[in-house]
Amino acid sequence: MDRVITFPHLGNYYIVFNYFLSNVTKKKVICPPPTTKRTIALGSKYSPDFVCVPFKYNLGNYIEALEKGANVLIQGGGGCRYGYYAELEEEILRNLGYEFEFYNLIKDNHLSLKKGYNFCKKMNKKTNIFKCLYYLINALFMIIFMDKIERYIRKNMGFEIKKGSFEELEKEYLSSFKCSNGLLKIIHNYFKYKKKFKSIKINKPDTCLKVTIIGELYSLIDANTSYNTERKLIKMGIEVTRLTDLTYLLITKRFLIRKMIKKNKKYIKYNLGADASVNIALARKSAISGCDGIIHLKSFGCTPEISAMSILPKISEDYNIPIMYLSFDAEDNEVGIDTRIEAFYDMIVRRKDN
Amino acid sequence: MRKKIKIGVPRAFLYYRYYVFWKNFFEMLGCQIVLSPETNQEIIQNGKNLSIDESCLPAKIYLGHINYLREKCDYILVPRICNYGKEKRVCMKFMGTIDVVSNLFSDIEILDYNVDYLKGDYEFFSLFKVAFKLNKNIFRIIWSYYRSRKKEKRYNQSLINRQVNILKSTRTKILIVSHPYIIYDAYLGGNIINYLKKMNIEILYSDRMERSEAICYAKDFSKTLYWLYSKESIGSAVYYKDAVDGIIFVSSFPCGPDSLVNELAFRKFKNIPIINIIVDESTALAGLETRLESFIDMIEARKDNG
Structure with a gap:
């Protein structure tokens, strides 16, 4: 039987995973269908009661991909509870009666490159370490470029003159990545589209509203989880800043974390786990730099973020900056979240006018 | 002075x-x-x-x-x-x-x-x-x-010895798998233990076991588990599960590691009665007792039928 590989969704990065896996393994790779209400309904039906939301989304993605014909599943997320997802997901799916191979690339709560290489070797005997490294570097470049463009979009999209021009170009840009092969082509592609994005006319006042988004990684990266909170804010005409993306997780985090804890001695002494200490540092930084508000997103029951949430109110008090906490579970309704975002927006506008 | x-x-x-x-x-x-x-x-x-x-x-x-x-x-x-x-x-x-x-x-x-x-x-x-x-x-x-x-070692050993003695008894034995800070807490786990004692049942605790040994047993259960405390409690559950008549999993709402590890245990442990009790601040005593009572009834009926 032919092997068909699949993986759970993570925001727009499915393009990168798809690129890497299909080039290295030379097998058919299918992306799970876009996350919808059905995905989360399926996921939460078979999940334990109070597991955090990413588990439910991942499980839903797997089930939908299995229905489409996938038979090799990969799990490669680590950190906190995430590192232990794989084993339970495999058990649940087996109990449901699906037939598949499951590859867990996690060892001791971190992504293990050795396990990843073994997986590639098993899928495709002809591959070698240089090929894997070449495509890995390409994938890393893709991630960095995607994040760079996204940062630009977040800053400027709210002030576009012709509505929708940014989103249109973004779609085109993402699909161009799907068919670009080779490092040079990826770099060329990036600069081409960077120019295009810069040439979109915007009308950005100097005193625009600025909001920083912090919180748990999955809710931030995967817009479906947070009901597109970020995009909604941007469309209201706000300049949104966010550090947490895959570039941060894979590359910059290890250099930042110690420095950030040292700078924020007043609030934190040790690493709180996951992104909690970085979030506290970011909240303080944006408060000093004159941000108008902070929004904290997390999935329900996220342990490290709860630790951070006990400290954030102190920063809010010391620097006089509003922080809104949003917590997402499988059964939230979007209207309630919209109302809260609108109220927050009204509040920061009024604060700015005074 | x-x-x-x-x-x-x-x-x-x-x-x-x-x-x-x-x-x-x-x-x-x-x-x-x-x-x-x-x-x-x-x-x-x-x-x-x-x-x-x-x-x-x-x-x-x-x-x-x-x-x-x-x-x-x-x-x-x-x-x-x-x-x-x-x-x-x-x-x-x-x-x-x-x-x-x-x-x-x-x-x-x-x-x-x-x-x-x-x-x-x-x-x-x-x-x-x-x-x-x-x-x-x-x-x-x-x-x-x-x-x-x-001194700590000697104290732990005495607890383990007491547990070994309990294993020899012929009365109904129930293993409680839980974090020590939940089951020994007077408010969270006190009700459960009091009730079981009242029903004349021998209670075994998952944390009363040689820790390094328990970790070895946990490897049989799951190879990728990396939480030490969960490893210890699940390892002793693997060790004791053939010697006891039933297992009670006690966890608190919303415990992170337990949400995954206990769920896996329910799916992997076969042929033994298991009940999952989640305690929160508003746990009603009557509801808890009813659940425990029917669990004990079930175990005893099972025991009578061999």
Whole structure:
């Protein structure tokens, strides 16, 4: 039987995973269908009661991909509870009666490159370490470029003159990545589209509203989880800043974390786990730099973020900056979240006018 | 006579794991231990007011105990546990304890020690740093560390021996798999234990087992499990499961590691009655007793039928 590989969704990065896996393994790779209400309904039906939301989304993605014909599943997320997802997901799916191979690339709560290489070797005997490294570097470049463009979009999209021009170009840009092969082509592609994005006319006042988004990684990266909170804010005409993306997780985090804890001695002494200490540092930084508000997103029951949430109110008090906490579970309704975002927006506008 | 330094120990979280050690260690250094009382309604209420509502119940109770201890002692002992080496991590909650406590209570003096083997903070050296604040005699510190570790070992061994004796009895035996800070807590686990005792049932606890042995058994259950405390409790569940008549899993709402590990256990343990009890602040006694009663009835009927 032919092997068909699949993986759970993570925001727009499915393009990168798809690129890497299909080039290295030379097998058919299918992306799970876009996350919808059905995905989360399926996921939460078979999940334990109070597991955090990413588990439910991942499980839903797997089930939908299995229905489409996938038979090799990969799990490669680590950190906190995430590192232990794989084993339970495999058990649940087996109990449901699906037939598949499951590859867990996690060892001791971190992504293990050795396990990843073994997986590639098993899928495709002809591959070698240089090929894997070449495509890995390409994938890393893709991630960095995607994040760079996204940062630009977040800053400027709210002030576009012709509505929708940014989103249109973004779609085109993402699909161009799907068919670009080779490092040079990826770099060329990036600069081409960077120019295009810069040439979109915007009308950005100097005193625009600025909001920083912090919180748990999955809710931030995967817009479906947070009901597109970020995009909604941007469309209201706000300049949104966010550090947490895959570039941060894979590359910059290890250099930042110690420095950030040292700078924020007043609030934190040790690493709180996951992104909690970085979030506290970011909240303080944006408060000093004159941000108008902070929004904290997390999935329900996220342990490290709860630790951070006990400290954030102190920063809010010391620097006089509003922080809104949003917590997402499988059964939230979007209207309630919209109302809260609108109220927050009204509040920061009024604060700015005074 | 010089006044003794008072060290407050909250009766929550790691108290149930390390109390014998802490008590002997700090008393040998010439300090006095002040212990908070058993968890009661007032402590829970205070803890709830102090903490984020999504935080897990033992964490709320912990803050309640610390709130009780403030102004009653000079220092409060708040350990931060990150990991004990590779594949021996603990729940992220324990990584943030010090920072959460020091931000919530500005008026208390914290005696913190940090255990993070992967970054080179070994338990002995961190404790040494703490103890040096209290007593400048280096040899005394080393001696008391050695002595109290020995005493702790002897105490644990006595508990294990008691459990081995229970295994020989012919009455109905039930194993309770849970974190020590949930099941030994008077408010969270007290009702369950009292009821089982009233029903004349022998209770075995998952934490009363040689820890290194339990970790070996946990490998049979799951190869990728990396939480030390979960490993220990699940390992002893694997070890005892053939010797007991039923297993009760007790966890609190919303416990991170338990949400995954217990679910896996329900799917993997076959041919043994299992009940899952989730405690929260509003657990009704009557509902709990009904569930336990029917569970016991079921076990006994099963036993009669061979």
